[in-house]
């Protein structure tokens with residue numbers, strides 16, 4: 001596996017690089033999705049929070065959407081609740097969604113708000129239910145069965161697909177100069193709580209707000225080919241081919257599908273990159289060291 005980012009760990013050095021580019025994003029919305037795997041590294045988490053505060057102070061409007069798949073998995077295991085994934089999505093029953101909400105909208109959401117506070121920022125933690133921000137419907141998925149080689153419909157239970165984003169609550173938060181930190185839990189018109197994949201949630205937010213950039217921070221350098229080498233750029237068509245031929249699997253599927261959706265909604269550029277690299281978001285937005293996989297329409 002190759003990671004082309006140079007070993008830049010000195011914050012002053014990054015800031016010197018960044019300063020001339022800061023005007024580029026003045027008042028622009030940038031949605032940054034912070035994955036549960038990337039979050040597992042405490043030093044990188046501190047750098048992440050520092051980046052978010054710096055981005056906000058430089059005049060940009062960051063919106064954080066976080067995941068927490070591994071953390072949910074650990075809590076389910078402690079409670080003796082079994083869990084399985086289909087096509088990168090967690091099959092979610094009533095008992096599971098209770099734990100999902102507790103871990104995502106409870107502990108992880110408040111942890112990130114706390115990290116931002118420790119770096120001198122002011123964040124507000126919300127989930128998709130707050131202010132009726134994200135309404136979801138039951139996600140329908142078909143998955144190819146390798147035995148019969150046919151598409152089969154799968155029941156994922158309380159897995160949600162965003163069907164409406166109410167941007168008013170986010171506009172109010174941004175106007176108050178607070179940094180929104182969002183947990184991917186949504187409400188349904190049926191009164192149920194839905195577990196939304198965090199990438200999908202981030203894409204829905206970025207699309208509804210016509211964000212300038214969507215960054216998906218994960219634990220790999222970007223989309224990798226079959227030999228585990230980084231693919232620096234992909235078109236929507238390339239992505240569909242790599243899913244079909246099995247190069248892109250598991251959690252990378254909802255990630256790439258999110259990128260395609262966000263681009264279709266008018267987001268200018270979408271990047272999948274390694275959130276474990278120190279100051280990954282800052283490097284990507286403000287310097288020429290940006291790495292990862294850039295996905296573009298054509």
Ligand SMILES: Nc1ncnc2c1ncn2[C@@H]1O[C@H](COP(=O)(O)OP(=O)(O)O)[C@@H](O)[C@H]1O
Nearest residue numbers: 035036037218219222223224247248249251252
């Ligand atoms: N082609 C691919 N390139 C990179 N990662 C891939 C690919 N196919 C599958 N993956 C898997 O997707 C994972 C990232 O998705 P996920 O585990 O859901 O991360 P996150 O918690 O950041 O959302 C990688 O760690 C890797 O195991």
Ligand SMILES: CC(=O)N[C@@H](CCC(=O)OP(=O)(O)O)C(=O)O
Nearest residue numbers: 035036067068069089090197198
């Ligand atoms: C439906 C579905 O799969 N929801 C995810 C939500 C968390 C998530 O997406 O976290 P990461 O970004 O860390 O993977 C889950 O239950 O794990």
